[in-house]
Amino acid sequence: MIWIELFLTFLKIGTFTFGGGYAMLPLIQSEVEHHGWLTQAEVVDFIAVSESTPGPLAINMATFVGIRTGGVFGAVCATLGVVLPSFAIILIVARFYERFRKSCAVDGVMYGLRPAVIGLIGAAFLSVGMTVFFPNGLKNSVFSGAGFWLSPGIFALGAVLAFKKLHPIAIIGISAVIGIIAGYALGL
Amino acid sequence: MLYVAIESIVEYYVITSLGQAAINAATFVGSRTAGTLDAVCATLGVVLTSFLIISLISFILKAFQESRAVQYAFMGIRAGVLALILKAVYTMFMATKKHAVSYVIMAAALVLTAFLKIDAVFVIIGCAVFGLVWSLLFRKEDKL
DSSP states (O other), X not given: OHHHHHHHHHHHHHHTOBSSGGGGHHHHHHHHHHHTOSOHXXXXXXXXXXXXXXXXXXXXXXXXXXXXXXXXXXXHHHHHHHHHHHHHHHHHHHHTXXXXXXXXXXXXXXXXXXXXXXXXXXXXXXXXXXHHHOTTOTTSOTTSSTTTTHHHHHHHHHHHHHHTTOOHHHHHHHXXXXXXXXXXXXXO | OHHXXXXXXXXXXXXXXXXXXHHHHHHHHHHHHTOHHHHHHHHHHHHHHHXXXXXXXXXXXXXXXXXXXXXXXXXXXXXXXXXXXXXXXXXXXXXXXXXXXXXXXXXXXXXXXXXXXXXXXXXXXXXXXXXXXXXXXXXXXXXX
């Protein structure tokens, strides 16, 4: 039953996502791969779409994966699943705000989680890097053929622009334009 | 009302970030200002907008996914997204308190997920438990 599966999977993702959208990438990648819902390249495409549209990355990703795999109702199930844990947690936190803020236990857990999230996003960076630079396995990298400099070049340019604090949507737009021009020009 | 909302948002950012920020902010503001029902409404407001826009885009993309231009565009976009993720790692790295323990946790989480292919859920649970135990037993500095 795809709808129940979508709901439960995104409930799990929502429960274990700490510290914003990118932190959920390793979870999303392993879950959709495990279920065979999307290819890794599609996951990266979805990140781009979710990043270019208003609303939180987590909800956008859930809606997108849901609609692709289970139609509109699938999107409802996935979105509900990803939202519910945050919703419940924050309702509790808001009620016991003072106690929560001064709790040694919460502080200790966050002491472990904050650096862990950085490691997790680092892992997502590596696996997305594999998808970008080695789309057909290690032997067939993009470092050969007509598109030799294309992906590494766009990545380098994107990184410079990102560190100059250009908006993510602008970076995605520029990358798309370069991709289209180079694609037609090089006849890839 | 607006003032309360702004104050609550600022307050929200004071507490540690659990879960997805935007949903949390909406839920938090809703429940602090008026109660659970308003928290539901505030959250629904955030969710519905995303939902409608993403549904629309999904259908448009589906219609044009065979087009060469769209495929070229996404070829470029994937490399651009990689740059955005790099920036996200960097920003979070700069915002974290750096000491021996946090470096060890970062490296462990990276290696366990990326190379040993351990499920991220277990890595998160493990790091949370480790942080709690370490905090209670050994941590002297910058505690609450």
